[in-house]
Amino acid sequence: xxxxxxxxxxxxxxxxxxxxxxxxxxxxxxxxxxxxxxxxxxxxxxxxxxxxxxxxxxxxxxxxxxxxxxxxxxxxxxxxxxxxxxxxxxxxxxxxxxxxxxxxxxxxxxxxxxxxxxxxxxxxxxxxxxxxxxxxxxxxxxxxxxxxxxxxxxxxxxxxxxxxxxxxxxxxxxxxxxxxxxxxxxxxxxxxxxxxxxxxxxxxxxxxxxxxxxxxxxxxxxxxxxxxxxxxxxxxxxxxxxxxxxxxxxxxxxxxxxxxxxxxxxxxxxxxxxxxxxxxxxxxxxxxxxxxxxxxxxxxxxxxxxxx
Numbered sequence: 001x002x003x004x005x006x007x008x009x010x011x012x013x014x015x016x017x018x019x020x021x022x023x024x025x026x027x028x029x030x031x032x033x034x035x036x037x038x039x040x041x042x043x044x045x046x047x048x049x050x051x052x053x054x055x056x057x058x059x060x061x062x063x064x065x066x067x068x069x070x071x072x073x074x075x076x077x078x079x080x081x082x083x084x085x086x087x088x089x090x091x092x093x094x095x096x097x098x099x100x101x102x103x104x105x106x107x108x109x110x111x112x113x114x115x116x117x118x119x120x121x122x123x124x125x126x127x128x129x130x131x132x133x134x135x136x137x138x139x140x141x142x143x144x145x146x147x148x149x150x151x152x153x154x155x156x157x158x159x160x161x162x163x164x165x166x167x168x169x170x171x172x173x174x175x176x177x178x179x180x181x182x183x184x185x186x187x188x189x190x191x192x193x194x195x196x197x198x199x200x201x202x203x204x205x206x207x208x209x210x211x212x213x214x215x216x217x218x219x220x221x222x223x224x225x226x227x228x229x230x231x232x233x234x235x236x237x238x239x240x241x242x243x244x245x246x247x248x249x250x251x252x253x254x255x256x257x258x259x260x261x262x263x264x265x266x267x268x269x270x271x272x273x274x275x276x277x278x279x280x281x282x283x284x285x286x287x288x289x290x291x292x293x294x295x296x297x298x299x300x301x302x303x304x305x306x307x308x
Contacts, residue, residue, distance in 0.1 A: 003304075004117075004300045004303050004304040005296075005297070005300035005304075007117055008113070008117070008296070008299060008300050008303070009296075011109070011112075011113050011207055012296045014204055014207035014208055014211065015207050015208075015210050015211035015214070015292070016211055017208060017211060018207065018208035018209060018210060018211025018212040018213075018214075018215075019211035019212065019214050019215050020211070021208070021211070021212055021215075022211065022212035022213070022214070022215025022216065023215040027212045027215075029216060031212075032209060032212040032213055032215075032216075035205060035208065035209045035212065036209045036213065038201075038205065039108070039201070039202055039205040039206045039209055040107075040169060040170075041169050042198060042201075043198055043199060043200075043201040043202035043205050043206070044107060044108070044111070044169070044170065044173075044199075044202045044206060045169045045170070045172070045173040046173075046194075046195045046198035046199040046202070047111065047112070047195075047198075047199030047200075047202040048111070048127065048170060048173040048174050048177065049173040049174075049176055049177040049180075049195060050177065050187070050192070050195040050196065050199055051111075051115075051123045051127065051177065052127065052173070052174045052175075052176070052177025052178050052180075052181060053177040053178075053180040053181050053187055054177075054181065054187075055123065055124055055127075055177075055178070055181055056178075056181055056182075057178050057181070057182065060124045060127060060128055060178065061128065062128070062250075062251075062254065064248040064249070064250050065125065065128060065244070065248075065250050065251075065254055065255075065258065066128065066132060067243075067248055068240065068243040068244040068247065068248040068250050068255070068258065069128075069129060069132055069240060069243070069244070069258055069262075070132065070136065071239075071243040071247065071248075072236070072239035072240030072241070072242065072243035072244070072262070073102045073132075073137070073236065073239070073240065073262070075239045075243075076101050076102050076231055076235050076236050076239050077098045077101065077102050077137070078098075079231075079235075080094075080097055080098045080100075080101040080102075080228070080231055081094045081095075081097075081098045083227075084097050084098070090148070091144060091145075091148040092144070092145045092148050092149070092277065092279045093279055093280050095140075095141050095144040095145055095148075095279075096141070096145075096270070096273070096274050096277075096279045096280050096283075096284060097224070097228060097280070097283070098141075099137065099141045099270050099273070100228040100231075100232065100266050100270055100283075100284055100287045100288075101228055101231035101232050101235070101236060102133075102137060102231075102232070102236055103133055103137055103138075103266065103267045103269075103270055104133075104232065104236075104261060104262065104263070104264030104265060104266065104267055105210065105264050105265055105266065105267040105268065105292075106126065106129055106130045106133060106261055106264060106267070107130055107170055107206075107267070108206035108207070108209065108210055108267075108268070109206065109207065109210060109264055109265070110126055110129070110130070110260075110261050110264050111123075111126055111127070111130065111202075112202060112203035112206060112207070113203075114126050114257060114260055114261065116203075117303065118256070118257060118260065118303075121253065122253075122257045124254075125254045125257035125258055125261070126257060126261055127174055129257075129258060129261040129262075130170060130174075131171070131174060133267075134165065134168060134170060134171055135165060135171070138164075138165070138168075138269075139161045139164075139165070141273060142160065142161050142164070142273075143158075143161060145277050145279065146160070210268065210292070213268055214288070214289055214292060217271075217285040217286070217288055217289040222286060222290065224283055224286075224287075225283065225286035225287040225289075225290045225291075226290065228266070228283075228287045228291075229265075229266070229287055229290045229291040229294060232265065232266055232287075232291050233263060233265065233291055233294060233295055233298045234298070236262045236263070237259045237260075237262040237263040237302055239262075240258055240259055240262040241255070241259045241262075241306075244258055244259065255306070256306035259302060259306050260299070260302055260303050260306055263295070263298060263299050263302040263303075264295065264299065265288065265291035265292040265294075265295040266284070266287050266288045266291045266292070267288075268288060270284055270288070271284045271285055271288055
């Protein structure tokens with residue numbers, strides 16, 4: 001585990017540097033927002049497109065993998081929902097808390113870190129996890145919150161969800177890359193070099209942006225945040241491991257990537273959704289902060305443990 005911890009430390013050191021810059025005011029909230037926008041729309045999109053363009057859909061899509069990840073994730077999602085209901089939380093709060101328990105920072109932290117730590121073979125499984133998170137669970141939270149407020153699931157909600165997916169640069173860049181891959185044309189040299197240079201900014205930019213954004217997060221309400229962090233960092237990878245290795249017998253390396261991705265801390269976009277809908281943003285903020293800090297140790301432990 002120590003060897004893996006030493007390998008992950010540079011990633012978390014970049015997050016720490018961003019946190020220092022945000023906490024001291026060297027990086028203002030506006031600067032953090034623009035850096036995040038650059039990474040999200042340009043650098044990370046270039047990286048994902050280039051990765052996807054060098055893969056085939058057959059190499060990325062794997063039904064046992066998808067079913068294992070969905071089953072493990074749904075078990076934790078439903079358990080956290082049940083606990084929220086027993087605590088007499090409404091549908092909206094239960095949806096947000098369940099999202100915290102299963103949606104990790106795969107885009108900003110998982111793609112660059114796992115690709116470097118576990119090799120280029122990890123890219124396909126990581127992108128598949130990211131796609132399931134965005135398409136299935138990213139849609140579910142919007143449907144649940146909007147449906148609870150309207151009293152029904154209307155076609156307007158489905159149009160909103162569909163439009164959001166079509167505008168998400170991560171979904172667009174992965175889809176565009178796979179479409180390019182299907183043509184079997186190589187990426188022209190100058191274009192590939194452009195994507196390489198732009199995509200290289202994704203890793204340091206994303207990690208720095210995570211840290212800077214954490215500087216504005218609250219560490220209050222630690223009881224619920226601790227429970228949700230435990231679910232995200234321990235129960236989620238544990239449930240996914242059982243589903244992948246025992247129930248569906250997923251390829252050991254792909255399963256190890258899936259488990260490592262499930263062990264990532266809570267994603268920042270959960271806070272964006274919570275703030276947008278006005279549902280427990282402080283609770284989400286505390287969970288993101290706590291899960292990211294604790295994940296310095298837990299991610300190393302999980303990567304050191306996983307098979308392959």
